[in-house]
Amino acid sequence: MNKVLVYTDQTSSRLKYIFDLILTDLLGLDYEFTHDKDFFSSSPSPKFSYSSLPVNDEIFFEAAPLLFEIVNKPQPINFCEHGRLRGFYPVSEHSRILFDIFASAFFMVTRYEEYFPFHKDKYDRFRPTSSMSCKGGHLEKPMVNYYAQELKKILAEKYPSLVFKKKPFEYIPTFDIDMAYSYRNKGVIKNAAGYIRSFVLSEFKEITERIKVHLKKQKDPFDTYDYLLKTCNDNSLKSIFFFLLGDESRLDKNISFDNEAFRQLIKSISKKTETGIHLSFKSHKSSGRSRMEVERLEKIIDKKVTRNRYHYLCFHFPHSYERLIKIGITEDYTMGYASRNGFRAGICTPYYFFNIRKNEVTNLKIFPFAFMDATFAHYQKTDPESALNEIRQLMRYVYEVGGAFYGLWHNSSFTVQKEWKGYSNVFETVALEASALMQQQ
Numbered sequence: 001m002n003k004v005l006v007y008t009d010q011t012s013s014r015l016k017y018i019f020d021l022i023l024t025d026l027l028g029l030d031y032e033f034t035h036d037k038d039f040f041s042s043s044p045s046p047k048f049s050y051s052s053l054p055v056n057d058e059i060f061f062e063a064a065p066l067l068f069e070i071v072n073k074p075q076p077i078n079f080c081e082h083g084r085l086r087g088f089y090p091v092s093e094h095s096r097i098l099f100d101i102f103a104s105a106f107f108m109v110t111r112y113e114e115y116f117p118f119h120k121d122k123y124d125r126f127r128p129t130s131s132m133s134c135k136g137g138h139l140e141k142p143m144v145n146y147y148a149q150e151l152k153k154i155l156a157e158k159y160p161s162l163v164f165k166k167k168p169f170e171y172i173p174t175f176d177i178d179m180a181y182s183y184r185n186k187g188v189i190k191n192a193a194g195y196i197r198s199f200v201l202s203e204f205k206e207i208t209e210r211i212k213v214h215l216k217k218q219k220d221p222f223d224t225y226d227y228l229l230k231t232c233n234d235n236s237l238k239s240i241f242f243f244l245l246g247d248e249s250r251l252d253k254n255i256s257f258d259n260e261a262f263r264q265l266i267k268s269i270s271k272k273t274e275t276g277i278h279l280s281f282k283s284h285k286s287s288g289r290s291r292m293e294v295e296r297l298e299k300i301i302d303k304k305v306t307r308n309r310y311h312y313l314c315f316h317f318p319h320s321y322e323r324l325i326k327i328g329i330t331e332d333y334t335m336g337y338a339s340r341n342g343f344r345a346g347i348c349t350p351y352y353f354f355n356i357r358k359n360e361v362t363n364l365k366i367f368p369f370a371f372m373d374a375t376f377a378h379y380q381k382t383d384p385e386s387a388l389n390e391i392r393q394l395m396r397y398v399y400e401v402g403g404a405f406y407g408l409w410h411n412s413s414f415t416v417q418k419e420w421k422g423y424s425n426v427f428e429t430v431a432l433e434a435s436a437l438m439q440q441q
Contacts, residue, residue, distance in 0.1 A: 002163045003030040004155070005047035007040040007055055013359050014067040015050075018106045020361075021351055026148035028165020046159035050102065054094065059154060062091035064100040066107065072356055074116050075107065079136045085146055086138040096154060101147040108133060108144055108346030110354045114317045121339075123251075123281075125314050128340040139340060140394065142348035145401035167349070167402035168441050171395070171434030173232060173427075174240045174333060174369065175409050176278055176309060179254050180262050182222040182412070221415045225265065228411065229272055231428055235435035239273045240333070242309045245296045246280025246289070251312060257296050266300050276307025276333070284310050284320045291327045309333040309408075313372075318355045325364050335368040336408065339379040341390060343368060348403030369406035370394045373427075377419040384422030391430050399437050 048059035080099035087104035245257040353364040376387035398405040
């Protein structure tokens with residue numbers, strides 16, 4: 001048996017969305033809503049109520065107003081605790097859990113707080129320190145998955161015949177190709193400027209390296225593709241490569257999309273693993289620009305493009321996601337922060353985007369990532385050993401709940417120079433240890 005009867009005072013698109021996510025997607029249960037108290041009371045099925053008051057002596061979860069509201073408004077947040085769980089909507093002591101896990105989950109996965117004015121960082125992004133998850137001290141934990149595990153425990157104690165779906169842990173490394181090569185295929189003017197810059201800054205090792213690359217005596221330091229693919233293949237890991245094909249701007253500096261060597265690189269990788277578009281920094285405010293960049297990739301790989309990650313992780317609710325839907329993108333991998341690792345939406349399982357302005361679920365699936373290499377090296381100034389330990393901790397949280405562990409890497413992060421020295425070992429160790437966890441299941 002895997003069906004649950006749920007009594008509610010009323011239903012809504014928000015309620016169905018979050019119950020689909022927690023009960024069906026995370027726990028593998030079917031469920032049915034009822035407003036009939038007599039039917040609910042007499043039913044022998046596994047059941048619980050989600051309402052303002054219990055019906056009888058059933059498992060009861062008190063409902064906060066959020067899932068039944070139509071008008072969107074800033075939420076009064078009160079931080080709550082129940083064992084290891086953290087949330088935002090306190091309820092009475094009659095409720096099985098002392099805050100509304102369904103409303104809290106909805107608030108987090110929809111990124112409700114990002115629909116209202118907020119203090120932006122220099123790249124026009126929502127700051128992690130502004131998030132309620134960060135202020136509540138649980139940004140580094142997939143709290144929505146914890147909610148599902150606690151609900152499973154409560155239901156299983158009373159209804160041992162319930163059959164829950166066990167979701168296997170998986171690790172999927174993803175790669176953003178912001179700059180395909182460090183020195184190659186950049187043209188005379190750019191390379192001349194590079195030589196001058198290195199000379200002015202007295203970076204003579206870089207000058208020597210650039211000369212060796214141009215004389216084909218040394219591989220370009222950003223040409224790490226064979227290494228990345230081999231590491232993934234050796235550990236039986238899926239991977240996804242996202243290519244930046246936008247026109248050059250201050251923050252979009254990849255080599256030209258019509259460079260033949262770059263096009264051949266993309267074609268080669270697309271035959272070996274999954275690929276997606278890395279929409280440029282300028283694209284998240286323009287459907288036309290986004291469509292143009294997608295079409296560029298489609299022409300190169302000769303197949304439809306359905307995956308995206310925004311460059312600089314810059315996107316806005318709900319407009320950026322609405323633009324993705326408009327141009328046919330069905331998967332987005334941008335859900336995470338640049339300056340902090342953890343779970344921006346409080347979840348480590350792919351889920352569908354719910355547009356709170358329209359109060360409707362969409363066909364755009366969001367794939368949240370847990371960490372990014374640049375967060376350690378650029379924002380936190382973390383040494384490789386500390387970075388590895390932090391990734392291990394995040395991976396343990398995801399493994400514990402049977403989630404999907406997405407990592408964000410760059411092809412340019414595996415040189416032996418400057419801040420990236422030692423990160424190849426981090427990458428290889430995470431791949432090896434994650435593969436071992438996947439095989440243990």
